[in-house]
Amino acid sequence: xxxxxxxxxxxxxxxxxxxxxxxxxxxxxxxxxQYFFIELFCTDRTCDCRRAMVKVIxxxxxxxxxxxxxxxxxxxYTQWMFGDSxxxxxxxxxxxxxxxxxxxxxxxxxxxxxxxxxxxxxxxxIKRHYELFKKAKKTKPNYFTNPKLNKKNDLRITSTNL
Ligand SMILES: [Zn+2]
Numbered sequence: 460x461x462x463x464x465x466x467x468x469x470x471x472x473x474x475x476x477x478x479x480x481x482x483x484x485x486x487x488x489x490x491x492x493q494y495f496f497i498e499l500f501c502t503d504r505t506c507d508c509r510r511a512m513v514k515v516i517x518x519x520x521x522x523x524x525x526x527x528x529x530x531x532x533x534x535x536y537t538q539w540m541f542g543d544s545x546x547x548x549x550x551x552x553x554x555x556x557x558x559x560x561x562x563x564x565x566x567x568x569x570x571x572x573x574x575x576x577x578x579x580x581x582x583x584x585i586k587r588h589y590e591l592f593k594k595a596k597k598t599k600p601n602y603f604t605n606p607k608l609n610k611k612n613d614l615r616i617t618s619t620n621l
Contacts, residue, residue: 492518
């Protein structure tokens with residue numbers, strides 16, 4: 460399935476609602492700066508896969524991880540995969556997106572993502588974006604533009620807060 464960025468269809472909402480983290484020191488071995496969690500969804504309007512792909516883009520537009528978030532139950536995905544639970548295992552919950560590019564830092568960003576999703580408002584926001592995206596008219600997707608930092612959506616990462 461083809462996945463495209465939420466911000467290519469809804470740039471204004473994405474600009475207000477894309478979550479990011481700011482790494483303020485070197486305690487995680489990462490470059491100091493902002494890391495955006497860019498949501499992508501599948502473009503097939505007849506496919507109700509209820510999952511998000513999240514690409515982590517850091518300072519200088521550098522790529523760091525491809526994360527997966529599937530918010531439904533194992534039963535839901537197994538039924539959706541016509542009874543194949545080995546595939547639904549790769550969709551449910553938060554994990555690295557299988558068969559997608561990763562880096563040596565991907566697992567670190569998976570940990571950050573899990574912490575961020577303890578905020579139910581963020582989890583609900585991703586689901587709301589999915590619904591909007593699926594209902595959107597078929598448009599030719601633009602390539603996404605780099606998001607701007609929105610302090611409200613930003614989590615400062617230090618050695619003590621995670
Ligand atoms: Zn889908």
